[in-house]
Amino acid sequence: MPAAFAAVSAESHPLARNEHAVDRRARVDRNGHEGAVVWLTGLSGSGKTTLAMALERSLFGRGCEAYVLDGDNLRHGLNSDLGFSPEDRSENIRRVGEVAALFADAGVICIVALISPYRADRARARAAVKNGKFIEVHVAASVDICETRDPRGLYKLARSGKLKHFTGIDAPYEEPITPEVIVNTDREDPADSLHVIEAIVRRAILREEERL
Numbered sequence: 001m002p003a004a005f006a007a008v009s010a011e012s013h014p015l016a017r018n019e020h021a022v023d024r025r026a027r028v029d030r031n032g033h034e035g036a037v038v039w040l041t042g043l044s045g046s047g048k049t050t051l052a053m054a055l056e057r058s059l060f061g062r063g064c065e066a067y068v069l070d071g072d073n074l075r076h077g078l079n080s081d082l083g084f085s086p087e088d089r090s091e092n093i094r095r096v097g098e099v100a101a102l103f104a105d106a107g108v109i110c111i112v113a114l115i116s117p118y119r120a121d122r123a124r125a126r127a128a129v130k131n132g133k134f135i136e137v138h139v140a141a142s143v144d145i146c147e148t149r150d151p152r153g154l155y156k157l158a159r160s161g162k163l164k165h166f167t168g169i170d171a172p173y174e175e176p177i178t179p180e181v182i183v184n185t186d187r188e189d190p191a192d193s194l195h196v197i198e199a200i201v202r203r204a205i206l207r208e209e210e211r212l
Contacts, residue, residue, distance in 0.1 A: 139183055
């Protein structure tokens with residue numbers, strides 16, 4: 001980034017916030033549901049992406065506006081400049097949180113699948129969602145189980161020291177204290193875990209039980 005550009009900030013440049021011509025109520029009336037963020041957090045291999053994609057398919061099939069932001073996919077584009085240091089992880093989560101909040105503001109149910117190991121970063125993502133429709137889902141599974149689901153061999157590389165800053169091995173994971181949902185994917189069938197998540201989405205976002 002050019003130094004001159006980097007020096008320009010919100011503090012040095014007065015910024016205005018422009019109001020949309022379409023308000024939240026109009027989006028809700030058209031879509032039949034609120035915009036929201038469903039944030040799946042957990043270790044690598046816990047099943048976040050599997051559940052996120054299944055939830056997206058389920059919601060879309062019922063006429064809902066839904067979209068998945070997957071952590072791996074975002075590192076190919078939006079976050080391709082970031083590594084896995086604690087600072088880069090926090091910036092990764094900040095960016096995803098801001099994008100997810102924009103989706104929610106547009107009336108979309110944004111489903112995030114991201115390790116997001118730090119509580120403070122997840123709290124910041126929650127605070128970014130203006131209407132408060134944020135559902136934190138802890139996709140819980142032991143490290144041992146996650147290692148058995150690791151087709152890319154990332155845990156093996158981390159244990160050998162060839163892969164640094166790997167969550168659950170040499171980097172911490174701060175479990176959610178009061179998430180809206182906990183699914184235990186090391187002992188639940190994926191369909192059962194999905195049903196648990198769908199149930200709270202139905203109650204908290206759709207408000208129409210017959211839609212799910």
